[in-house]
Amino acid sequence: MKTAVKSAEKPTTGTRERIVRATSRLLQRQGYEGTGIKQISREAEATLGSVYHFFPGGKQELAAEAIRHGDEEFAVLLRAGLGSSEDLAEAVTACTTLLARELRASDWQDGCPITSTALETVGRAPVIEQAVAEAFANWRAIVEERLRAAGIGPEDSRELAGTVISTLEGAELAAQLARSEEPLHASGRHLARLLSTYRP
Amino acid sequence: MKTAVKSAEKPTTGTRERIVRATSRLLQRQGYEGTGIKQISREAEATLGSVYHFFPGGKQELAAEAIRHGDEEFAVLLRAGLGSSEDLAEAVTACTTLLARELRASDWQDGCPITSTALETVGRAPVIEQAVAEAFANWRAIVEERLRAAGIGPEDSRELAGTVISTLEGAELAAQLARSEEPLHASGRHLARLLSTYRP
Numbered sequence: 001m002k003t004a005v006k007s008a009e010k011p012t013t014g015t016r017e018r019i020v021r022a023t024s025r026l027l028q029r030q031g032y033e034g035t036g037i038k039q040i041s042r043e044a045e046a047t048l049g050s051v052y053h054f055f056p057g058g059k060q061e062l063a064a065e066a067i068r069h070g071d072e073e074f075a076v077l078l079r080a081g082l083g084s085s086e087d088l089a090e091a092v093t094a095c096t097t098l099l100a101r102e103l104r105a106s107d108w109q110d111g112c113p114i115t116s117t118a119l120e121t122v123g124r125a126p127v128i129e130q131a132v133a134e135a136f137a138n139w140r141a142i143v144e145e146r147l148r149a150a151g152i153g154p155e156d157s158r159e160l161a162g163t164v165i166s167t168l169e170g171a172e173l174a175a176q177l178a179r180s181e182e183p184l185h186a187s188g189r190h191l192a193r194l195l196s197t198y199r200p
Numbered sequence: 201m202k203t204a205v206k207s208a209e210k211p212t213t214g215t216r217e218r219i220v221r222a223t224s225r226l227l228q229r230q231g232y233e234g235t236g237i238k239q240i241s242r243e244a245e246a247t248l249g250s251v252y253h254f255f256p257g258g259k260q261e262l263a264a265e266a267i268r269h270g271d272e273e274f275a276v277l278l279r280a281g282l283g284s285s286e287d288l289a290e291a292v293t294a295c296t297t298l299l300a301r302e303l304r305a306s307d308w309q310d311g312c313p314i315t316s317t318a319l320e321t322v323g324r325a326p327v328i329e330q331a332v333a334e335a336f337a338n339w340r341a342i343v344e345e346r347l348r349a350a351g352i353g354p355e356d357s358r359e360l361a362g363t364v365i366s367t368l369e370g371a372e373l374a375a376q377l378a379r380s381e382e383p384l385h386a387s388g389r390h391l392a393r394l395l396s397t398y399r400p
Contacts, residue, residue: 028319029320029322030231030233030320031230031231031232031233031234031316031319031320032231032234033230033231033233033234033235034231034232034233034234034320035233107323108322108323109322109323111319111322115315115316115319115373116231116315116316116319116320118373118377119228119231119311119315119316119373119376120229120230120231120234120316122229122308122309122311122376122377123307123308123309129377132377133377133378136374136377136378159386159389159390160390162371162374162382162383162386162387163367163371163383163386163387163390165370165374166367166370166371166373166374166383166387167363167366167367167370167387168370169369169370169373169374170365170366170367170368170369170370170371170373171362171363171366171370173315173318173319173366173369173370174336174362174365174366174369176319176322177318177322177329177332177333177336178333178336182362183362183363183366186359186362186363187362187363187366187367189359190359190360190363190394193394193397194390194393194394194397197393197394197397
């Protein structure tokens with residue numbers, strides 16, 4: 001908060017939001033090491049002063065916030081898909097359908113907003129690692145709750161939730177690289193089939 | 201091949217191998233944008249002249265070659281795991297066990313050598329995209345062949361092979377980020393269970 005900001009360009013919450021979105025987009029498309037604060041400031045149409053005003057911790061803090069933003073976006077999608085049907089198989093394939101639709105709508109550019117940054121900073125940025133761990137834990141908890149609501153036992157629900165998230169991650173990557181919805185749709189059908197073997 | 205190389209530092213196949221391995225390691229740990237040719241040359245203990253001698257196409261060509269190297273490494277692991285048992289469930293869990301062991305042995309550093317670079321270069325580097333597409337196609341073909349040999353129909357084998365690779369990718373990422381073998385072991389058990397529902 002020590003950065004001087006001229007009153008004429010006083011940062012607003014709109015500015016903060018733009019900075020987080022620009023960071024998220026840049027991290028997704030060119031990775032953590034390839035993204036600099038100046039580029040974030042340009043893309044967000046915000047002054048460097050604003051960027052440091054909101055994120056005095058610099059690039060690590062920005063990346064962690066972008067990851068929390070991506071965490072919430074994916075959580076919203078998961079809740080929408082999983083809550084869309086009483087039938088567990090339909091609910092799971094709704095998630096892969098939503099993911100496929102969003103990916104196609106972004107012209108295959110906006111995949112998981114976390115993967116690249118997480119991989120590049122393994123063991124090197126505790127603030128980022130914590131945000132990544134929280135995101136995965138959040139997603140797993142949403143799936144676990146839905147599986148338990150469908151009558152699957154607690155231990156199985158916990159383990160399966162991890163595999164559901166892993167499979168969605170991997171299938172989204174495959175769909176993005178192949179520019180095709182098919183890997184997501186196939187994974188949705190397979191997950192639905194796997195889960196059906198656990199129904200009481 | 202136009203780069204002049206002094207006879208005293210004539211590049212050898214050992215040099216080429218070192219360059220590819222260094223590129224692979226750097227891409228894995230800091231991504232494509234964050235990796236420069238000079239750093240590759242330093243890490244590989246090779247002159248810049250050697251690097252351009254072997255890879256006149258520069259960073260894109262180097263990255264594509266590193267991806268082919270990672271392609272073959274993962275193919276070797278898949279063939280070893282899938283060929284380790286007549287029983288399909290055991291063969292699949294052998295793959296996740298091997299992956300977990302290698303990941304732990306690298307202190308959770310060496311995950312999929314392709315993901316980061318592939319994501320960062322989506323739509324921007326045809327040479328890299330082609331190497332990535334070939335790697336995924338190669339892995340899927342290895343799994344598909346094993347599923348057909350186990351008596352699963354051609355159409356199901358093809359679709360399931362994609363989901364097996366996606367799930368291994370996602371579980372490896374989760375294991376790496378959590379520094380735990382468990383996501384891989386759980387996914388192995390779940391994949392084995394899914395595949396068992398297709399047995400004739």
